[in-house]
Amino acid sequence: xxxxxxxxxxxxxxxxxxxxxxxxxxxxxxxxxxxxxxxxxxxxxxxxxxxxxxxxxxxxxxxxxxxxxxxxxxxxxxxxxxxxxxxxxxxxxxxxxxxxxxxxxxxxxxxxxxx
Numbered sequence: 001x002x003x004x005x006x007x008x009x010x011x012x013x014x015x016x017x018x019x020x021x022x023x024x025x026x027x028x029x030x031x032x033x034x035x036x037x038x039x040x041x042x043x044x045x046x047x048x049x050x051x052x053x054x055x056x057x058x059x060x061x062x063x064x065x066x067x068x069x070x071x072x073x074x075x076x077x078x079x080x081x082x083x084x085x086x087x088x089x090x091x092x093x094x095x096x097x098x099x100x101x102x103x104x105x106x107x108x109x110x111x112x113x114x115x
Contacts, residue, residue, distance in 0.1 A: 003043040006107065007051045011059060014112055018058045023114040028063040030111035034104040035085060036071040065111075071104025 010029070018026055033039050045064060052059040071084035077096035086092070089099050 003039060004047045004051070006039060007044065007047040008055075010109060011051055011056050013109065015056060015058050017112065018114065021114075023058065025115045026059045026062045026112060027115060028065060028111075028113040029059075029109065030065040030067060030113075032067045032069050032106065032108040032110045034069045034071060034106045036101070036104045037107055038105075039107060041066050041068075067110060069104055069106065072102045073099045074102050075099045 010031070014026055014029055017023075031044075033041060033044070044066065048062075048064045052062045056062070072081050073084040073087075073089070073091075074081050075091035075094060075096055076098040078091060078094040080091070080093050081102065082092050082099075084101060084104055090097055091099055
């Protein structure tokens, strides 16, 4: 379960930002999670609740919002973007295999709401 490590890393980053800005409490964090990132949102949410309640001074009751980023790939043969989850590494337009993932495997802090 790498979600716990991800949560610890995000909390550490948010706490550093909160301390630098003299924030009393963080109320909500919005994360962008790519649909092929390998992160399981329900596991992340469970880890988040536990870690915030037990490991953070700034984030005791901090809510988590997850925004899923669509996975998109690019075909170098026909120069078109396509839905990665539906078609994998093979371009649905030309059948080519010279493709690469453009978006959908990232994990980003999108927004931090504070008091």
